[in-house]
Amino acid sequence: MKALFINGSPRKNGNTAKLLKRAMEGAAEAGAETELINLYDRSLNFKGCMSCFACKLKGGKKGICTFKDDLQPILEKAVATDVLICGSPNYCGYPTAMMRAFMERLEFPTVNYSDYTKPLVIKKIHSATIYTMNCPDETVYKQMNYDILMDNSANQLGVFGPTEILRSFDTYQFSNYDRYDAATFSEPHKAQVRDTQFQQDLNKAYELGKRLCEEG
Numbered sequence: 001m002k003a004l005f006i007n008g009s010p011r012k013n014g015n016t017a018k019l020l021k022r023a024m025e026g027a028a029e030a031g032a033e034t035e036l037i038n039l040y041d042r043s044l045n046f047k048g049c050m051s052c053f054a055c056k057l058k059g060g061k062k063g064i065c066t067f068k069d070d071l072q073p074i075l076e077k078a079v080a081t082d083v084l085i086c087g088s089p090n091y092c093g094y095p096t097a098m099m100r101a102f103m104e105r106l107e108f109p110t111v112n113y114s115d116y117t118k119p120l121v122i123k124k125i126h127s128a129t130i131y132t133m134n135c136p137d138e139t140v141y142k143q144m145n146y147d148i149l150m151d152n153s154a155n156q157l158g159v160f161g162p163t164e165i166l167r168s169f170d171t172y173q174f175s176n177y178d179r180y181d182a183a184t185f186s187e188p189h190k191a192q193v194r195d196t197q198f199q200q201d202l203n204k205a206y207e208l209g210k211r212l213c214e215e216g
């Protein structure tokens, strides 16, 4: 059982990474072989879909992006894994640019231009997406249309098999709120959410990783 974790935040120890690492611990507890990829790692040089159409070529390799760059080996791992958990902060209403680049490269090769009803999926994958954000709760999430803008991206993983979303709201953004012009946010409130609700989200992430790997 292999479980791959993709961090779409530039912060390797931010909210998203913390949740992903807890999910990894849960997956390891379930006996999975785990790996975490940080998409913003400076050693990784890649872009989104380059529109090369290699994945649509007659007689070409299907279901996987073969465009040669640093993301390609990661995509090979993603289509061969049993469990895939992606994580991204909300950036201006959407998953981050690097997460979208990853999703384009993962998803487009599954789109079957000869028959949309038969996606070109190499292997069934059980997946989930973890989103973190300043947005305070589910109600505002819907008011801001994040349930469409964010969830549509996550739900694309459904082409590979069952998928789900874990949302972590009202996250602690700065290590020191005093240094920033951010009067909208009350630091004591953010600290309280970090010490209570976020701890529960960490537990949810652990259970998510464990459950997905147990279910296979």
Ligand SMILES: Cc1cc2nc3c(=O)[nH]c(=O)nc-3n(C[C@H](O)[C@H](O)[C@H](O)COP(=O)(O)O)c2cc1C
Pocket (backbone or CB within 6 Å): 009, 010, 011, 013, 014, 015, 016, 017, 088, 089, 090, 091, 092, 093, 094, 132, 133, 134, 135, 171, 172, 173
């Ligand atoms: C460029 C940028 C844009 C952001 N835009 C939003 C936004 O539109 N809505 C929101 O709820 N949070 C927004 N945030 C807050 C982050 O989503 C939040 O702090 C998140 O937990 C950061 O994740 P990280 O700690 O893993 O980096 C934004 C943060 C940054 C840096």
